[in-house]
Structures are given as structure tokens and as C-alpha cells.
Amino acid sequence: MLKTSDLISSCQNDWDAYTRHRFVCELGNGTLPEGAFRHYLQQDYLFLTHFARAYALAIYKCDNFADMRYPLTSLQGTLDTEITLHIDFCKKWGLTETDMMAIPEATGTVAYTRLVLDAGQSGSLVELYAAMAPCAIGYADIGQWLINKSDTVFDGNPYREWIDMYGNDEMQEAGNNCAAQLDAMMRDIPKDSAAANRIKKIFRDAVRMEIAFWEQGYQDA
Numbered sequence: 001m002l003k004t005s006d007l008i009s010s011c012q013n014d015w016d017a018y019t020r021h022r023f024v025c026e027l028g029n030g031t032l033p034e035g036a037f038r039h040y041l042q043q044d045y046l047f048l049t050h051f052a053r054a055y056a057l058a059i060y061k062c063d064n065f066a067d068m069r070y071p072l073t074s075l076q077g078t079l080d081t082e083i084t085l086h087i088d089f090c091k092k093w094g095l096t097e098t099d100m101m102a103i104p105e106a107t108g109t110v111a112y113t114r115l116v117l118d119a120g121q122s123g124s125l126v127e128l129y130a131a132m133a134p135c136a137i138g139y140a141d142i143g144q145w146l147i148n149k150s151d152t153v154f155d156g157n158p159y160r161e162w163i164d165m166y167g168n169d170e171m172q173e174a175g176n177n178c179a180a181q182l183d184a185m186m187r188d189i190p191k192d193s194a195a196a197n198r199i200k201k202i203f204r205d206a207v208r209m210e211i212a213f214w215e216q217g218y219q220d221a
């Protein structure tokens with residue numbers, strides 16, 4: 001039966017390009033140009049707005065109370081942890097929340113978020129989760145990798161809070177829960193079925209969007 005690990009291995013090159021991207025390495029050793037990080041943060045604020053809507057859409061698509069708990073908890077995590085940290089970060093970098101709301105969405109932000117929302121609107125709940133999974137699983141993987149990487153700089157790294165947030169236990173748990181939820185939903189889908197191929201394509205497209213999201217930080221800064 002189809003598993004999250006199959007989705008990753010079916011696009012391993014793209015997965016590695018996403019989770020080991022130059023942007024990630026430069027965050028880790030503190031050499032990322034400030035403009036690239038500022039641009040990323042601004043766009044990520046807008047990204048998270050739509051990602052929160054996608055969790056709300058997942059709640060809408062659930063047909064029982066028990067299933068609603070997973071997207072509800074994730075939505076709360078996004079609002080309470082990630083968005084709060086972004087707002088604090090932005091203040092530190094001289095941007096208010098009003099400034100951030102007024103910034104136009106970059107094309108990569110529009111492309112990624114609308115791809116996720118379209119997967120949910122036009123597809124099933126499992127397809128929506130497949131589009132959302134690279135986000136939580138990938139960032140947990142990145143956070144843990146950076147925390148353990150020998151050349152990661154902690155003291156004096158301007159991006160340290162970012163590393164600490166994505167490397168902490170709560171994020172690891174969020175990544176594991178996301179994979180477990182997806183595994184449970186794909187339990188009855190045979191590996192080489194048409195349904196499996198559709199899910200693999202959605203997952204891979206979202207991974208490609210994550211790569212483009214890192215890239216746009218450099219291009220538009």
C-alpha cells in the first residue's frame with residue numbers, strides 16, 4: 001500500500017534539491033544575504049495565510065469530528081507558532097505586520113499556495129494532504145539536519161531562531177504526525193494504481209514549488 005516514504009522516493013532528486021537547497025545551507029552557516037531572507041520572510045507570511053486556509057479547507061472536507069482534529073491542531077500550530085515567530089522576526093528586521101500584509105505576492109507564492117488550494121478544492125482530502133505534506137515533513141527534516149550539521153553556526157547567526165524553531169521537538173512531532181496521517185489515509189491505495197500516481201504527482205509538484213520558493217528569495221531580493 002502507498003506510504004509517505006514512497007512519495008518521497010518517487011521524487012528523490014527533487015526532494016533532495018528542496019531539503020538540501022543552497023538557501024538552507026546558507027541559513028545554517030549564517031551566510032545567506034539579508035535581502036534574500038527578508039524577501040523569504042515577507043513571502044512566507046503570505047504563504048502561511050493561504051496555508052492556514054488550506055487547513056481550514058481540510059476541516060471542511062472531513063466528514064466526522066475525529067478526523068477534524070488533525071487539521072484543527074495543525075491550523076492552531078501554524079497560527080500560534082509559525083506566524084507568531086514570523087511577526088516577531090519581521091519586527092526585528094524592521095517590518096510591521098501591516099507592512100507585510102501590503103506586500104504583493106510574488107509569482108512563486110501565488111503558484112505554490114494556489115496549487116495546494118486547488119488540489120483540495122478539485123480533489124479528495126488525501127490529495128489535499130499530499131499537496132500539504134512536503135511543507136511540514138520537509139521543514140522538520142531541514143530543521144533536524146541543520147541542528148546536527150557540523151558546519152551549522154549557532155553563536156552570532158542572525159537566522160538562529162529560524163533554525164531553532166524548525167529543529168525543535170514540536171516541529172519534529174508535526175512532521176511525524178503529518179506523515180502518519182497521510183500513511184493512514186493512503187492505507188487502501190495500491191502502490192501502482194491510478195490514484196497512487198495522481199497522489200505522487202501532486203506531492204512532487206508541491207516539492208517543486210518548495211524549490212522555487214527558496215529560489216525566489218535570491219531572484220527577487
Ligand SMILES: Cc1ncc(C[n+]2csc(CCO)c2C)c(N)n1
Nearest residue numbers: 044047077078082135136139174213
Ligand atoms: C514555503 C514554506 N514551506 C513550509 C513551511 C513550514 N510550515 C508551514 S505550515 C507548517 C505546518 C505546521 O505549522 C510548516 C512546518 C513554511 N513556513 N514555508
